[in-house]
Amino acid sequence: MASLQPVRGTHDLLFEDMRRHHAVIERAKGIAGLYGFEEVITPIFEFTEVFTRTIGETSDIVSKEMYAFERSGDQLCLRPEGTAGVCRAFVSNGLQQQVPFKAFYAGPMFRYERPQKGRQRQFHQIGVELIGADTPKADVEVLVLASHILDALGLKGQVTLELNTLGDTASRAAYRDRLVEFLTPYRNDLSDDSKVRLDKNPLRILDSKDEGDRRLIAEAPKMEESLNAESRAFFETVQAGLTAHGISYVVNPKLVRGLDYYCHTAFEFVTTALGAQGTVLAGGRYDGLIEAMGGPSTPGVGWAGGIERLALLLADVPGKARPIAVIPMGDAAEGEADAITGRLRRAGYAVDLAYSGNMKKRMKRANTVNARVAVILGEDELKQGAAAVRDLDSGEQVLVPLAALETDLARFR
Ligand code: ATP
Ligand code: MG
Numbered sequence: 258m259a260s261l262q263p264v265r266g267t268h269d270l271l272f273e274d275m276r277r278h279h280a281v282i283e284r285a286k287g288i289a290g291l292y293g294f295e296e297v298i299t300p301i302f303e304f305t306e307v308f309t310r311t312i313g314e315t316s317d318i319v320s321k322e323m324y325a326f327e328r329s330g331d332q333l334c335l336r337p338e339g340t341a342g343v344c345r346a347f348v349s350n351g352l353q354q355q356v357p358f359k360a361f362y363a364g365p366m367f368r369y370e371r372p373q374k375g376r377q378r379q380f381h382q383i384g385v386e387l388i389g390a391d392t393p394k395a396d397v398e399v400l401v402l403a404s405h406i407l408d409a410l411g412l413k414g415q416v417t418l419e420l421n422t423l424g425d426t427a428s429r430a431a432y433r434d435r436l437v438e439f440l441t442p443y444r445n446d447l448s449d450d451s452k453v454r455l456d457k458n459p460l461r462i463l464d465s466k467d468e469g470d471r472r473l474i475a476e477a478p479k480m481e482e483s484l485n486a487e488s489r490a491f492f493e494t495v496q497a498g499l500t501a502h503g504i505s506y507v508v509n510p511k512l513v514r515g516l517d518y519y520c521h522t523a524f525e526f527v528t529t530a531l532g533a534q535g536t537v538l539a540g541g542r543y544d545g546l547i548e549a550m551g552g553p554s555t556p557g558v559g560w561a562g563g564i565e566r567l568a569l570l571l572a573d574v575p576g577k578a579r580p581i582a583v584i585p586m587g588d589a590a591e592g593e594a595d596a597i598t599g600r601l602r603r604a605g606y607a608v609d610l611a612y613s614g615n616m617k618k619r620m621k622r623a624n625t626v627n628a629r630v631a632v633i634l635g636e637d638e639l640k641q642g643a644a645a646v647r648d649l650d651s652g653e654q655v656l657v658p659l660a661a662l663e664t665d666l667a668r669f670r
Contacts, residue, residue, distance in 0.1 A: 264378070265372055265378065266369075266370075266372035266377050266378025266379065267377065267378055267379045268377060268379075268565075272577075273574065274568070276574060276575050276576075276577070277568035277569075277571050277574055278381070278564055278565075278568050279575075280410075280568075280571060280574070280575050281383065281410060281564050281567045281568050281571065282363045282383060282564065284406065284409050284410060285361070285363070285383045285406045285409075285410075285562070286361055286363065286383075288402065288405050288406050288409055289361040289385055289402060289406070290361075292359070292398060292401075292402045293359050294359040294360060294361040294385050294387075294402070295359065295360065295361065296360075296361045296362065296363075297343060297346065297360045297361070297362055298362065298364065299336075299339070299342035299343055299345070299346050299362070300336075300342065301335060301336055301364070301365060302333050302334060302335050302336065303333070303334065303336055303341070303342055303345065304331065304332065304333060305323070305325050305332040305333060305334045306332070306550075307341050307342065307345050307550060308323070308334065308336070308337060308338075308341050310549050310550050310551070311340075311341045311344070311518055311546050311549050311550050312337070312338070312341065312518070313458070313518070315453075315454070315457040315458040315461075316458075316461075317370075318337045318338070318368060321369065321370075322337055322368040322369045322370050323335075323337060323368075323369065324337075324367045324368075324369060335367035336366055336367065337366055337367060337368045338366055338382070338561065339362050339364070339366065339382055339384045339386075339561055340384070340386060340543065340546070340557075340559060340561070341546070341550065343360050343362060343384075343386045343388075343559075344386070344388065344546055344547050344550065344552070344557065345550060347360075347386075347388050347547070347552075347555075348547060348550070348551075348552035348553075352388075353389075353553055353555065356388060356389025356390065356555070357387055357388065357389045357390045357395070358386075358387075358388040358389055359385070359386075359387050359388075360385065360386045360388075361383070361384070361385050362382075362383070362384050362385075362386075363381065363382070363383045363384075363564070364381060364382070365379050365380070365381050366379070366380055366381065366382050367379050368380075373533075373534070374531075374532060374533075374534065375531055375532070375533075375534030375563070375565065375566050375569070376534055377565065380563060380564070380565055381563075381564040381565060382561040382562060382563060382564060383406075383561070383562050383564055383567075384540075384559060384560060384561035384562065385399055385402060385559050385560060386557060386558075386559035387399055387557065387558050387559060388547070388555060388556075388557040389555055389556065389557070390556060390558070391544065391556040393491050393492075393494040393495045393498065393521075393522075394494075394498065395558050396495045396498075396521070396522040396542060396558050397494075397495055397498030397499060397502070399540065399558055399559060399560055400418070400495075400498075400499060400504065400522075400524065401498075401499075401502050401504065403526060403538055403540075403560055403562070404418065404502075404504050404526075406562075407526060407537070407538065407567075410567055410570065410571055410572065411570070411571060411572020411573060412528070412537075412567075412570055412572070415528050415530055415570065416526045416527060416528045416537060417506075417507060417526070417527050417528070418499075418504065418505070418506040418507070418524060418525075418526055419506065419507055419508075419509040419512050419524060419525045419526075419527055420495075420496070420499075420506045420507070420508055420509065420512070420522070420523075420524045421480070421508060421509055421510060421511075421512040421513070421522075421523045421524070422480065422484065422488060422491070422492040422495075422521055422522060422523070423460075423480065423513065423519055423520050423521060423522075423523055423541075424480065424483065424484045424485070424488035424520065424521065425485065425487060425488045425491075425520055425521065426520065426545070427485055428480075428483050428484045428485050428488045429460070429520065431483045431485075432460075432478075432480050432483035433459055433460060435478045435482075435483060436459050436460065436462070436463075436477060436478065437455065437459050439476075439477050439478055440455055440459065440462065440473065440477065441455070443473055446469060446473060447462070447469070447470060447473070448465060448467035448469060448470050450465065450467070451465050451467065451470050460513050461513065462474065463477075463511045463513045464511070464513050474511065479510045480510055481510060488521065491521050491522075492521070492522070495521075495522055506524075509525075512524070512525060518543045518544075518545050518546040518549060519541045519542060519543055520541075520542055520543070520544050520545065521541070521542040521544070522541050522542045522558065523540075523541035523542075524539065524540060524541060524560070525538070525539040526538040526539070526562075528570065530570060531566055531569065531570070534566065536563075536566075537562055537563060537566045537567055537570070538560055538561070538562035538563070538567075539560060539561065539562075540558070540559050540560025540561060541558065541560070542556070542557070542558040543556075543557050543558065543559070544556040544557065577627070578607040579607070579627050579628060579629035580606075580607040580608055580609040580626055580627075580628050580629070581601060581606050581607065581608045581609070581628060581629065581630050581631070581632060581666060581669070582608075582609050582610075582619070582620075582622070582623035582626065582628035582630070582631045582632070582649075583597055583598050583601070583608055583609070583610045583631075583632045583634070584611075584616065584619045584620065584623065584631050584632065584633045584634065585634045586616050586633065586634060586635045586636065587635075587636060589636065589639070590634040590635070590636070590639060593634055593639060593659075594610060594634055595610070597632065597634070597644070597659065597662065598610045600662075600663070601632075601662065601663065601666070604663045606663075606666060609622070609623070609626045609628060616633075623649065624649075628649055629648075629649060629650070629669050630646060630647065630648055630649055630666065630669045631645075631646075631647045631649055632644050632645075632646055632662065632666075633645040633646075633647060638656065641656070642658055642659055642660075643656050643657060643658050643659060644656075644657055644659060644662065645657075646662075646665060646666070648669075
């Protein structure tokens with residue numbers, strides 16, 4: 258075993274990290290519920306085909322980032338993203354008659370990429386999928402939901418919504434031809450990756466991070482000029498919907514998304530607060546996906562957000578509950594302390610009871626665990642059937658009958 262370290266690119270989630278992580282999921286899930294999205298969990302591994310057919314052989318994810326393995330002759334892989342699995346589940350469970358299907362999910366994803374800040378090999382996403390609605394109103398609904406969630410996480414004013422359209426199949430094909438025509442004379446100036454993309458997936462060149470590629474792209478024809486009337490109207494309706502909801506955005510014509518099945522709306526919520534890995538949430542419309550995996554032609558739109566990135570930006574980190582410290586003085590009080598601790602925990606209070614130690618040591622421990630209040634069981638108090646309840650913030654102390662402890666302690670909730 259390699260020195261008891263976690264595998265490169267993976268992390269343990271402990272304590273505050275876990276509280277942040279959980280806060281992102283719970284708030285997102287709660288708000289998604291207001292929009293009619295219900296939680297689903299799909300398996301962490303699927304047949305590799307579920308992803309190769311939908312994400313595309315030429316995408317970075319399929320060509321170099323998959324954790325794939327064989328078991329009993331089945332080709333399987335750890336899921337690199339959530340959409341394909343949810344769409345597979347939609348088909349497997351015969352839900353075609355129950356559209357629109359609205360799913361929320363949260364869970365781990367796996368991609369073999371170079372680990373750096375905000376980029377892991379196991380990371381986690383929240384996401385929604387709205388399947389079976391081809392209207393731009395569906396695009397607006399998932400965008401408004403995303404914006405609502407980001408506001409609730411405290412990111413209002415810290416993220417920019419970048420929006421683009423890829424048009425329908427015809428517009429996209431027309432644009433692809435124009436782009437290839439423009440770039441072909443410059444083939445030798447393109448980066449090695451983009452030379453391959455020019456033959457296999459030219460739209461992805463727009464997404465290139467290479468400086469030389471970017472200079473060329475700046476001069477390239479824009480998608481907008483290739484849009485047919487339907488695609489143009491679709492995009493205008495989405496923009497009008499966002500404006501009606503008071504959501505601001507910028508159109509970014511270079512936003513194409515890495516995945517092959519997207520059409521029409523593509524979007525990213527981006528921040529400058531995280532350095533290079535600034536995209537916190539991204540998504541779009543994927544009308545060709547379910548058909549590509551062998552299901553009935555069904556439109557869909559959705560997004561996924563990176564929980565680690567959102568957790569780093571979270572404005573109000575939930576604190577750990579401040580416990581009640583139960584402090585017996587002397588052996589005679591130990592039994593009573595156990596009984597009271599049990600009673601209070603069953604009444605819903607967080608209680609800390611040290612296993613041993615004198616009064617001084619236990620008070621010190623109460624301080625270490627950031628206790629809000631101490632219930633002190635001294636000989637004199639117990640004789641009166643009472644305990645001393647000390648507010649550890651103000652130092653104020655009162656005598657409370659043992660039978661009234663549950664009610665009295667409610668003032669510290
Ligand atoms: P990038 O361009 O950063 O590689 P992507 O296009 O691969 O992003 P998506 O597949 O759209 O990302 O995933 C949606 C979100 O999931 C991203 O915006 C990001 O917040 C998060 N994410 C993606 N890959 C990782 C990773 N390796 N580690 C942490 N978060 C990630
Ligand atoms: Mg990526």
